[in-house]
Structure formats: structure tokens, C-alpha cells
Amino acid sequence: MTRRTPRRGALVGLTASLAVMLAACTPSSAEDAAPSTVPSVRATVETPSPSPSPSPSEAPDPLGEGATTVLLIGTDSRDPQSLGGNADTIMLAHAPADRSALYLVSFTRDMHVPIPGLGEGKINSAFARGGTDTLVDTVSGVLGGAEIDAVMQTNFNGFIALTRALDGIKVENQHASRVTVQSTGRVVEFPEGDVTLENTDGLIYVRERKTLPLGDLDRTERQRAAVTGILAGIAERADDPASLAELIPLMAGNVKITGSLDAVDLFDLVPLATRLDRDDVVGLMVPITGFGTVDGASVNLVDEARTAELGRAVREDTLDENVERYGTGYAPTRS
Secondary structure (H helix, E strand, C coil), X not given: CCECCCCCCCHHHHHHHHHCCCCCCCCCHHHHCCCCCCCCCCCCCCCCCCCCCCCCCCCCCCCCCCCEEEEEEEXXXXXXXXXXXXXXXXXXXXXXXXCCCEEEEEECCCEEEEECCCEEEECCHHHHHHHHHHHHHHHHHHCCCCCECEEEEECHHHHHHHHHHCCCEEEEEXXXXXXXXXXXXXXXXXXXXXXXXXXCHHHHHHHXXXXXXXXXHHHHHHHHHHHHHHHHHHHXXXXXXXXXHHHHHHHHCCCEECCCCCHHHHHHHHHHHHCCCHHHEEEEECCEEEEEEECCEEEEEECHHHHHHHHHHHHHCCHHHHHHHHCCCCCCXXX
């Protein structure tokens, strides 16, 4: 297992503020008619009465020293109270030691990879077949043994709740799309450019793949765009203690985080979020060479050489150099 003890317990802030959006590809008819009050996913921490947040000038770095890497998991469960099923959203959030940026590294759900103890298969099946620990070992193995400091899990209910709490999530939409919700027939349009995702439309946005040029690859980009928008929304509330007092317990109540963590440390992450502009959040995807078939199943074929370099960059905290060399594109590396 390649997890180390989380620093100060404050990793809960990073995971909660980033990963409540991990509802992409959660199959549920509730996406167009979700209740105004969304049931919370069980949390591993009790939420204390909120205390005043320290000012940015007084707050120490809540992540401690060194780089921090968190695995974010979004399951495809139809049950609001369940985190089982397949892990259809898998993303690493990597904060470098100098805190100059935040790197979001997506794994497409159909990547064909070795699954420790279970042979090979699509990466999203590692969770269903072996649980959280197996997925952690699988992700770490893909990246050459990269250490994972914490793991966060959620489903679509957490995303809907946070979308409403933030009064919408602002994203920069790369590809215009028009989606018909099967359960109701309602048509939702997402024009190219700046879009505010409100209510359940945010869930529809991050789930869509069929109308996008690169399908699931573009969907991972939308997931990263939503994370960026969530961070921006939290940063906008940094100077509003009353708003934070409502928002942060909601985040803690809609996630499951491994380890013994203190929910009050969520407040400590707010100054960090305010120091990051949208351009400081860098979206990446584990590179694939293209698409293929293995044992009759359609899969994404991992670019092993490029992925080895990416894994080294995560382990050595040099993702800035990797981006400088390869950029942030995510199209297949071979035609």
C-alpha cells in the first residue's frame, strides 16, 4: 500500500473542496428531478460547531511540508447512501510543495491496466472487484508507485448539494453540447464559453460524453473544469464567515474520507484556495495511445512510456516540467 499518514488531518479540506463534484457518469434518473434537500453520504468525521476562520496572514500551511497527493473517487451507485459500484470518476489532486499550482490528473474509466491481485482489466473495475485499497494500489501502480496521502469518495448527491450551496458552478466550456435527459425528455444546452451550472444541470454537464468529440476523454476535461469552478466558488466566499459556516460542514457531510481527520481543519484550506487563480489549476489526463479491444471489451490503451514519465513527475514533484514538455492536451498520442 502506498499511502502515508495524512499531515495534520487538514487533507480533508483539499479532498472535500475538490471532490464533491465527482458525480460524473452516475447513472440515475434523479439527475433531472432531484429533491431540493439532498441526502448526505455518510462521512467519516463529525462536524463540530464552526469556529471563526483565521485570516490568511495568520494561517499556517494546512497541508504541512512537501507535496500532497489525494485520490478522488466518484462511484456509480444509484443509492444516495451507497458508495459502492464502479469508480467511474478517478482523479488525483496534486499540490506541489511550493503551493504554486494544483494539478488535476484524470484516469479514464476504460483504461486497461494491471490490477494488483486480480490480473488486468478496466481501471474503474478495480474498486468494484477489490475495494478502495485495490484501487489505490492500481492507481499508484499505473504511476510507478506514486504515494497517495489520502482518499476521498462520494457520489452524485454530494455534487448536487454543493452546486446548490455555491449558487451554481462557473466553468469554461470547451465544446458546445445539447443533451436530452432520458428520464424527462428535457433538453439542456451548454454553449461554448463561460457557463454557470445550476442545480442538476451541473451533474448532466459532467456526465455527458456521447455528444463530445472525444467522448469520455472530453468528459474528464469537464470534470476538471467543474473542480476548478468549485475552487473558485469557495475562494469567493473566503471573506464571508457566515457563508463558510454553512458551506464547509455541508462538504464534510457529503464525503467519505479514509483515516482519522478533523473536519474543523476545512477552514484552514480556504486561504490556500484564495491564492490559486483559475490558471493555477492545471488539468491533465493519464495519456492513452488510442482505443482497442481486449477480450471483447472496448478499452483505452495506456501510453506506457508517457505514463511512466507522468508518474515520475508526480513522485518527484516535477509536474511543471512535464507540462512544459508535453502540454495539457489529452487526445490519443497515436492516430
